[in-house]
Amino acid sequence: MKKQLLTILMGCLVLGASAQKAVVSLDASQAKTEIDPNIYGMFSEHLGRGIYGGIWVPKDAKVKKEGRIRMDVVEALRKIQIPNLRWPGGCFADEYHWMDGIGDPAQRPKMINTNWGGVTEDNSFGTNEFMQLCHLLHTQPYISGNMGSGTVQEMSNWVEYLNFDGESPMTKLRKQDGVDKPYGVQFFGIGNESWGCGGNMTPEYYVDQFRRYATFARSYQNAPLKRIASGANSDDYHWTEVLMKGIPLGMMWGISLHYYTIPTGSWGKKGSATDFTEAEYFNTMKNCLHMEDLVTKHSAIMDKYDPQKKVALVVDEWGVWTDAEPGTNPSFLYQQNSMRDALIAATTLNIFNNHADRVKMANLAQTVNVLQSLILTKGDEMILTPTYYVFEMYKKHQGGKLVPLHLISPAYTVDGKSIDAINGSASIDKAGVMHISLVNLDAEKARTVTVDLTNTKYGKVSGELLDAKTVTAINTFEQPGNVKTTGFADYKLSGSPENQILTVNLPAHSVVMLDAQ
Template identity: 30%
Template sequence: MKVHINEKRVLGKRDKMIYGHFIEHFHRQIYGGVYEPGSPMSDEDGFRQDVLEAMKKIKVPVLRWPGGCFVSSYHWREAVGQKRTPMFDKSWRVEDPNTFGTDEYIKLCRKIGCEPYICTNAGTGTPEEMSDWVEYCNLETEGKYARWRIENGSGKPYKVKYWSIGNENYGSWEIGAKSAVAWGELVRESAKMMTHTDPGTELTAAALTDLEWNINLLKNCKDYLRWISIHEYWDGINQTNDYADYGQCMAYTKDIGHSIDEIRGLLTAMKLEKKIKIAFDEWNLRGWYHPNVHTIRQGLTKEEYLYPRDENDDNSKYTMADAVFTACFLNTLNRNCDIVGMANYAPIVNTRGCIYTCPDGMVLRSTYFVFDLYVNYLGDIVLDTWCEDAAAMEVKNKQGDTVPVDSVDILATGFSEGKGLALAAINKEAGEVRSITLSIPCEEKDGTMSYLANKVSMYSLSGSSTESYNDIGHMDVKIEERDLGHFHADMVINLKPHSVNIIRIGD
């Protein structure tokens, strides 16, 4: 397969926030995950130091919190100040001690150096409650909530720029679900009060690929919103934990960006594509396992609805399928950098996260290293590419149908600061090596070709099989670096089966 790259054909500059993450009060994401006071592995503020370092290594740019479905019955006032009031979380049916609240979350963001992104309660909450939260976080001294923050030890405002009105309020599973008409009206009034409190906020609101819902939302709120929020979990196994196998996961990569395409079309039709961007603020290959809780018939015993959540902790299930799929979606986000300005992998710690914790340490799952590759080695200027004689393969989806998909997914990038090229090259084949030939126009400068004799480095993530995974005492998936010598015209590079690769040419 010949890959044609022309540095003059620029698709756009991607925002680093597309490599964002998400954390929710579900299972062990907060308590026993990132936050574990009393643990010998935690710092003086109760944060797991190993987790903080792992998050800093992948330069988490933005962290969405506190939900997720959790937020739709969450009242932020109960989790600030000296006296914390435990709450029964009606979404996940557990008691939350509220020891991790707004102040702890902001402290977490500052420790890892990321932007906070707060999702508000649009289920049982009110526009006033949402705007009071903005006051607490962003006003200097005006108002009782700003003064309450000062009383709680934070003299300077938190300056939270990004706020989401609601989570998945279109869904029957969400506490406080709304109709399309009611949603447009609620978001408008909430946005009005929030921007009156702090005009510097950037607001998004829950949406999906539904025409009626989005038209009602945008007709009512287009003047207030800077973002529109969408979510997607391709392998929806919330009730069954029936994991798609490797081939079935590759079937999901066909038309992987359909949600983006549909929302782009609507924004363009309403002449909003220059004003409102997409925040893909929850995404993962697989849905979280939580049976008998987001259903009409609820589980009666904890054996039915609570304890099964521990099965999310089985590290052997997070294989190269997850890594390859994740890389394919990151390629898609990059290619849509003109309209997608933020994305949040859900979650970052435990459940289906890329970091797993236990009392004695942590495990970096296969998906963690995908973010490591993309954040630390790929460029930010997205270039157009054309693949000649592109290879294809056929896989079976979960319904047993044959699905044709491309074998190789290529993304080419340059650097806004510095020279050189970086390619993300994904081989989806389960067992076959795929070769790519790089065709890059090289202008003559002083009698030499601009990329000739430049060093070529390759950073590869793969495993001994498609089922390779990492666990305590078991490290089968990691990044390997190779020196490929110096670039030459029509250079051929071999991609291992089921691998994610970053190829760096030049500086």
């Protein structure tokens, strides 16, 4: 049957390529792997207006607040059910000394944020403020510990302050700060980008340091620590090999991977967030799709040492990185967010979903006002970006069972270069509803997708669409509703209950979520 289906699919590709059709086969009976909700995590660093102004506002700010936490941002993030939030960095993490950020805010020492503009950090937003934010968000904290400039004892004390429920110097200090019970933090990074801003280490040196620091970053009763090793920069496969070979599997819960989609592919001039040609758009999407190669190849290395997949691949920094908006501080990394960025988010999340056997956590960089943000603020105003709406659509995948998706896509070709026009992923939730997310990367052409729903019997389909007039479309404070989700009904369910076919017409540069039940 499978061989026959493959023959049919290949035939459809050959006959239908000129009609710009894609063919998808889904078999619900093969849905076994859970899509970890933590794939949909966020990242907020002490960088530009990410924390200060984006989350933590002055006492006299005219927005709804809990303490100094702005609740319009909190309520928007609650709606998309973010599962975890990574903090305090990023590069900032390895110059951050956590004890400077506890106690009376008026007595906290100030520091220089040497990584991001040399601005003064007043430490008014520290550990307990971050934990209050996570409580308000109903999300899990993911803390990055300072290995670069911090000591083993400093990291050990931080974990004790966070998680120990007995009598000790750190619990006494926590109680003096008004927190009687431990927080029970699970996710803890042992350094960040240790190959670069976290210390410019070799992987061999980092392995030795990880083993030392991780030994003293202890699990306490009712607070098992999930230690995350500082993994590779994009395609540094040697780094992954050395870490997997040198770190005992039981010592780390996960190993990180960082990769940013750079429109030009160059860290010099990265390209504009809003002013780009179709050729530049195509190159950006080609760079975005490189995530598939990275996840596949790093996973293959991990499989050699961990065939049972006990160690998670944690892509805890990802997203599009463009030049900062003209007229803003280039060190603050403030960029607008277009329909192109939404397509990057949707495509990347499809990749993570489809690798759910190894990818157990990911964190978009960054949540508010920095890089590929979900939310932009200006004083007391707030807008949602196109990327936000992707996460709102895709939250249905969280915790679902991955349905293996076999996709044959027509090519999207620009200047003689080609990528797949269509990508997607699918899951089944606990109620038995199948969620199918489809992305059309073609900037100009609508595409038809034929979905073969093998081993399914669905009687009802509903849909949601995210698209815009152009790939450069953005939401602004003057026009916040330019790009947002709408209902979608350009599909047809046909065939017998034993052989159902769903035909979907995807508009150009669009994201569609279909729910079948």
